[in-house]
Amino acid sequence: EAxxxxxxxxxxxxxGKKLTVTCSQNMNHEYMSxxxxxxxxxxxxxxxxxxxxxxxxxxVPEGYKVSRKEKRNFPLILESPSPNQTSLYFCASxxxxxxxxxxxxGTRLTVT
Amino acid sequence: xxxxxxxPQSLIVQKGGISIINCAYENTxxxxxxxxxxxxxxxxxxxxxxxxxxxxxxxxxxxxxxNKSAKQFSLHIMxxxxxxxxxxxxxxxxxxxxxxxxDGTTLTVKP
Numbered sequence: 001e002a003x004x005x006x007x008x009x010x011x012x013x014x015x016g017k018k019l020t021v022t023c024s025q026n027m028n029h030e031y032m033s034x035x036x037x038x039x040x041x042x043x044x045x046x047x048x049x050x051x052x053x054x055x056x057x058x059x060v061p062e063g064y065k066v067s068r069k070e071k072r073n074f075p076l077i078l079e080s081p082s083p084n085q086t087s088l089y090f091c092a093s094x095x096x097x098x099x100x101x102x103x104x105x106g107t108r109l110t111v112t
Numbered sequence: 113x114x115x116x117x118x119x120p121q122s123l124i125v126q127k128g129g130i131s132i133i134n135c136a137y138e139n140t141x142x143x144x145x146x147x148x149x150x151x152x153x154x155x156x157x158x159x160x161x162x163x164x165x166x167x168x169x170x171x172x173x174x175x176x177x178x179n180k181s182a183k184q185f186s187l188h189i190m191x192x193x194x195x196x197x198x199x200x201x202x203x204x205x206x207x208x209x210x211x212x213x214x215d216g217t218t219l220t221v222k223p
Contacts, residue, residue: 100158
C-alpha cells in the first residue's frame with residue numbers, strides 16, 4: 001500500500017529535550033515536506049526537499065532541522081523544543097513538483 | 113508575496129446545494145494549484161488540482177475555476193452531501209517544492 005508513515009503519532013516532552021519525528025514514504029517520491037498545522041493558521045511549510053541531500057527552508061523553519069540522506073526518509077529534528085512548537089505535524093511527499101502531495105497521518109506534539 | 117488568502121473561513125450548505133470556496137494569490141510564479149480535503153484526525157488528501165494554463169477542471173462533483181488575470185481560483189462542490197463535511201485547503205506551488213496553503217474552510221453540509 002502506497003503510504004507516508006510518521007512516528008511517533010503522539011509525543012509529550014519537556015522544554016529543551018531533543019527529539020526526532022521520523023517520516024518515511026514507499027512511493028519512490030522525489031519531493032518531501034514537513035508542515036505544522038495550528039488552529040486558524042492552515043498548514044505552514046517548515047522544510048522541503050526535492051531530492052537526496054537537497055533541502056530548503058519553508059515559511060517557518062526556526063527551531064527545526066531536517067536531513068535527507070535517503071530518498072524514502074525525511075526526519076524532522078527539534079534540537080531544543082519550546083512550548084511554541086506544540087502543534088500537529090504532517091509529513092508529505094510527491095512524485096514531482098506539479099503533482100499533489102500525499103500526507104502522513106500526523107504527529108501530535110506537546111512541549112511542556 | 114507568498115500568501116494565499118482563502119475565504120470563507122466556514123460555510124454551511126444544505127444537502128444538494130453548491131459549495132463555493134475562494135482563494136486569491138499574489139505571486140505570479142505559482143504554477144500549480146491543488147485543493148486538499150481533510151477530515152478530523154486525518155492528514156489532508158488531494159482532491160483536485162489545476163495548472164494556470166487551464167481555466168477550469170472538473171472531476172465528478174468537484175470543479176476548479178481558475179482566473180489567471182485576477183489571480184484567483186475557486187472550488188465548487190456540486191450536489192453537496194453530508195459526507196463532504198470537512199476542512200478544505202487551497203494551495204499554490206512554486207519551483208523546487210515550495211508550497212503555500214490557505215488557512216482552510218470548514219464546510220458543513222446539513223442533511
